[in-house]
């Protein structure tokens with residue numbers, strides 16, 4: 394069998410084929426804020442686009458009941474592996490579903506969508522996602538909307554990180570982001586190179602995905618159209634105020 398990196402290269406859509414690397418490169422700076430609001434609002438919590446369960450598991454480990462909604466089979470495979478055993482896993486119910494159109498027949502005191510709202514690529518899908526969320530929010534509930542601020546995303550950027558250890562060696566990641574302002578879309582290409590213990594590249598995995606570039610006014614219009622009220626607004630997960638220089642915008646919303 395030909396084992397050259399090129400022959401192993403897979404070009405997949407979204408997170409398919411690269412989910413096993415997701416947690417290795419994910420930041421966890423958002424967890425304290427979600428835990429703080431969970432303490433105020435209680436269970437059950439709905440985690441939308443839950444991925445590998447990074448946030449769901451942290452909430453369940455703190456004793457909260459979590460419903461996690463995710464559509465990627467690869468991400469779900471990693472999530473299910475992580476919840477195969479352990480007490481916290483018993484507090485989690487996974488729903489394989491699309492965030493742009495779902496009905497879980499339950500209302501929640503807290504709903505979150507960490508790092509994922511831009512995956513609703515069109516205004517129509519953003520609205521249907523927000524409508525579905527509003528339909529699942531209890532009268533006194535809060536929805537925490539985590540947004541990347543579209544104006545501040547560079548038109549072209551690259552990055553490299555790692556390597557981080559793997560049971561079969563280590564993996565390094567590089568990424569390329571390009572923004573199409575007219576289409577309001579950002580394309581991201583991620584390349585993961587797995588190095589064996591001798592330092593040779595043994596596997597290359599490439600994943601391409603797109604996210605919507607949502608500018609401040611667009612976000613305000615969406616929130617208003619769907620009928621959410623802004624209770625609080627932060628420019629980062631340390632609860633610093635949102636300013637025009639903030640790269641992230643975290644909104645605490647209610648009915």
Ligand SMILES: C[S@@+](CC[C@H](N)C(=O)[O-])C[C@H]1O[C@@H](n2cnc3c(N)ncnc32)[C@H](O)[C@@H]1O
Nearest residue numbers: 442443444447463464465468491492507509512
């Ligand atoms: C950047 S990851 C974030 C995962 C997780 N929320 C976290 O913060 O670790 C984005 C996630 O959104 C999921 N996703 C994208 N479109 C989706 C959709 N229409 N419905 C449900 N999940 C979706 C992807 O499969 C992926 O797991």
